[in-house]
Amino acid sequence: MSCSRRDFLQKAVGGTLVSALPLSAFTLLTVDEARAIVAESKTRWAFLVDTRECVGCGLCVKACKNENEIPYDAPVTRTWVERYVVTKDGETHIDSPLGGRDGFISDKIRDEEIDPDDITKAFFVPKLCNQCDNPACVQVCPVGATYQTEDGVVLVDRKWCIGCGYCIMACPYGVRFFHPVHKVADKCNFCYHRISNGRDPACVENCPFGARKIANLRDPDDPVTKIITTERVSVLKDEYGTKPHVFYLGLDANVR
């Protein structure tokens, strides 16, 4: 193969220009711009549930459904309360009628009478979205309709969601459901409209027993953050690696 000097120079200059072109996509940032990009958000929302305080009144579920316009009689809910009754034979009886919307006002569990003398322990566990650091539901969304905000809450874009249901399957905690009216995926967002405007979530405000609390983990003076960082708290399904941000006090090993 022969190559004249003219050809060589032309190709060399052309090649350099072409390879330099993608470099123009990079921009030089000012110091302030660079700082803004690496700066941490001032807020990271987290939740604290004290299962020892919960009496199973279900007022949180009722408030949540009203606040977030979740059809009241549809069998879907953003938060729910589970009842665990452990008997002497080692069995765990679990129920959550209507998600605990009407409270637990009967000692029957799935139409089964349980002799109070057989009970070794019994308690209530409120559940809600864990606003994970590594949310599996966000990873699987094919259209970018669900995402994590800079303060850690996972939101669903109702205009963008196509209702494919991948996220509902992906969530290890089962907190997502198909909204029967909007026909999109729906989930607890810690009442994002309330916490962003200086209020507590509806379930926190309406819990008479202080069993549910909201915390800003980036605020060291937040009393609930102090509990989370100094007391013995646990999370649900730690082994999934999703880094959930709903912390539980007094969680029993039977809780799944």
Added chain:
Amino acid sequence: MKWHVLRPLWLAIGLIAAILVARQFMVPDDFGVHGDSFTYNYHRLSNVQEWKDFPAKYLGRESCIECHEENFQKNQASPHAPIECENCHGPGAGHPDDIEYLPLNTTRELCLRCHESLEYPSSRRADLPNIRNRTHKRRRECISCHNPHDPREDDE
């Protein structure tokens, strides 16, 4: 190249071009990576504000004080103090301008949420003053004897 090869090629290129043009118009300007992770922060930015603007229904007892000072003070001095007004009276949004009377819930079932006796040794439910729904004044509403604002005083 032969025409029978070029024709599907041009068709494919045309299709891709059409999709790219349509995409320019259909994807909102603020759609993109807003944060440090493509996996978790790829979204439409204005949706965050849309959620922040969602209307609140529960306004908290502070919004009741202005007009219902007497009931508020009575309730705050009683063992029922931690119970929000709206748990029994219903969410307060729109009251009193659009909704003159809030839907007050006076059913037994509302009281039973906390006061039905469940003999659960490790639950706080057992510590609350409780009754057996099946045996306690079956046909009467709780409020015909008990004052929910201050359950210590009996009207009977």
